[in-house]
Amino acid sequence: MxxxxxxxxxxxxxxxxxxxxLLFIGLSYVVWYWxxxxxxxxxxxxxxxxxxxxYGLNDNTLQSDLLADLQGKGVAEVNLYDxxxxxxxxxxxxxxxxxxxxxxxxxxxxxxxxxASSASTSVASEFVPFxxxxxxxTMPTDDYEYFQVSAVSYGLKVYDAAEVSYNAAHPFDKLLxxxxxxxxxxxxxxxxxxxxxxxxxxxxxxxxxxxVEALRYFLAEYR
Amino acid sequence: xxxxxxxxxxxKALKKKRTALWVFLIGTLLALAxxxxxxxxxxxxxxxxxxxxxxTVLTSIWLIVAAYVILKMLSPLSHYLKFSxxxxxxxxxxxxxxxxxxxxxxxxxxxFKTRLLEGKEIDELTLMHYxxxxxxxxxxxxxxxxxxxxFDGVIVxxxxxx
Numbered sequence: 001m002x003x004x005x006x007x008x009x010x011x012x013x014x015x016x017x018x019x020x021x022l023l024f025i026g027l028s029y030v031v032w033y034w035x036x037x038x039x040x041x042x043x044x045x046x047x048x049x050x051x052x053x054x055y056g057l058n059d060n061t062l063q064s065d066l067l068a069d070l071q072g073k074g075v076a077e078v079n080l081y082d083x084x085x086x087x088x089x090x091x092x093x094x095x096x097x098x099x100x101x102x103x104x105x106x107x108x109x110x111x112x113x114x115x116a117s118s119a120s121t122s123v124a125s126e127f128v129p130f131x132x133x134x135x136x137x138t139m140p141t142d143d144y145e146y147f148q149v150s151a152v153s154y155g156l157k158v159y160d161a162a163e164v165s166y167n168a169a170h171p172f173d174k175l176l177x178x179x180x181x182x183x184x185x186x187x188x189x190x191x192x193x194x195x196x197x198x199x200x201x202x203x204x205x206x207x208x209x210x211x212v213e214a215l216r217y218f219l220a221e222y223r
Numbered sequence: 224x225x226x227x228x229x230x231x232x233x234x235k236a237l238k239k240k241r242t243a244l245w246v247f248l249i250g251t252l253l254a255l256a257x258x259x260x261x262x263x264x265x266x267x268x269x270x271x272x273x274x275x276x277x278x279t280v281l282t283s284i285w286l287i288v289a290a291y292v293i294l295k296m297l298s299p300l301s302h303y304l305k306f307s308x309x310x311x312x313x314x315x316x317x318x319x320x321x322x323x324x325x326x327x328x329x330x331x332x333x334x335f336k337t338r339l340l341e342g343k344e345i346d347e348l349t350l351m352h353y354x355x356x357x358x359x360x361x362x363x364x365x366x367x368x369x370x371x372x373x374f375d376g377v378i379v380x381x382x383x384x385x
Contacts, residue, residue: 001233001303001335002358003240003296013291021287028282032262032275040268076268 046076049101054176102211108187128192155189229307302334310374
């Protein structure tokens with residue numbers, strides 16, 4: 001019995017089993033694409049994410065500048081998510097992007113509502129407080145005002161609706177538009193999300209200090 | 224001259240071929256596994272597209288070659304081997320047949336390809352239909368008489384009668 005392949009056998013094979021061969025090619029692509037793209041996907045500890053409540057971004061270079069500054073420290077991606085405080089879908093955007101963002105800029109009204117409930121201790125555990133050690137590590141001079149709960153500073157004020165001099169000393173409005181005609185003015189605060197793994201050593205569960213580096217950069221950039 | 228289409232020597236040779244095909248399949252599979260390991264070790268974000276493309280091409284080629292080897296080589300070989308063993312261990316029918324026609328097509332019988340032969344038994348003029356393994360190199364002549372030894376209609380040995 002001769003089993004060596006010949007032209008006719010090969011031709012018949014490709015005609016008869018063509019569908020299977022196409023399936024093999026598709027299967028091979030999936031088998032290679034899926035694990036490699038999973039291996040190479042950007043992990044939580046390689047991202048710095050900002051979730052802003054504001055009426056628009058005034059400076060679109062923060063993303064690229066911060067990435068350039070932190071690239072050598074293992075950061076592969078910086079993302080900015082910006083939604084208006086009046087956006088009807090704000091809660092769903094917060095659940096989708098804010099819950100996984102390192103930095104949150106939220107309105108004073110939102111913070112009042114979040115921390116007002118009787119379960120505010122569990123809410124507090126979701127944020128990294130601005131401890132004196134963290135302030136020393138990230139701020140040359142600490143002249144900020146804070147949103148405090150039980151004498152613990154959870155939010156760094158980035159915009160004061162009533163005090164123009166505060167905003168002049170801390171010009172975060174170079175980055176964000178905090179006002180909108182037709183809406184009542186509100187103060188805004190920066191919070192540090194303890195759900196991300198980037199606040200080492202100020203968050204016990206963290207594995208990198210990338211967000212601490214980013215905070216230092218962020219505060220220095222807007223003063 | 225007697226022609227043996229199935230014999231113990233042929234079975235031995237077929238077994239060797241079957242082993243060689245398995246060695247080829249397993250060897251190339253191991254080579255592919257080594258490539259997968261190298262890809263896992265050396266791939267990174269800048270080179271991931273190259274590894275995915277190269278891996279897809281190599282895996283597709285291996286799957287296609289493996290499919291050909293299994294479907295078109297190993298499977299008929301195993302079926303023919305099994306049939307040969309059965310044929311050689313059972314009682315076979317021997318007839319003297321004058322060849323009337325040789326089929327031009329190929330038919331699959333019991334998992335292997337066969338050609339057809341038609342003739343009349345020379346004593347009783349009974350019409351006989353035979354098959355023989357399609358790649359067998361037989362120089363059959365219409366009108367000539369052959370002593371055909373067959374099992375289940377498949378020729379095991381044949382000899383041209385003077």
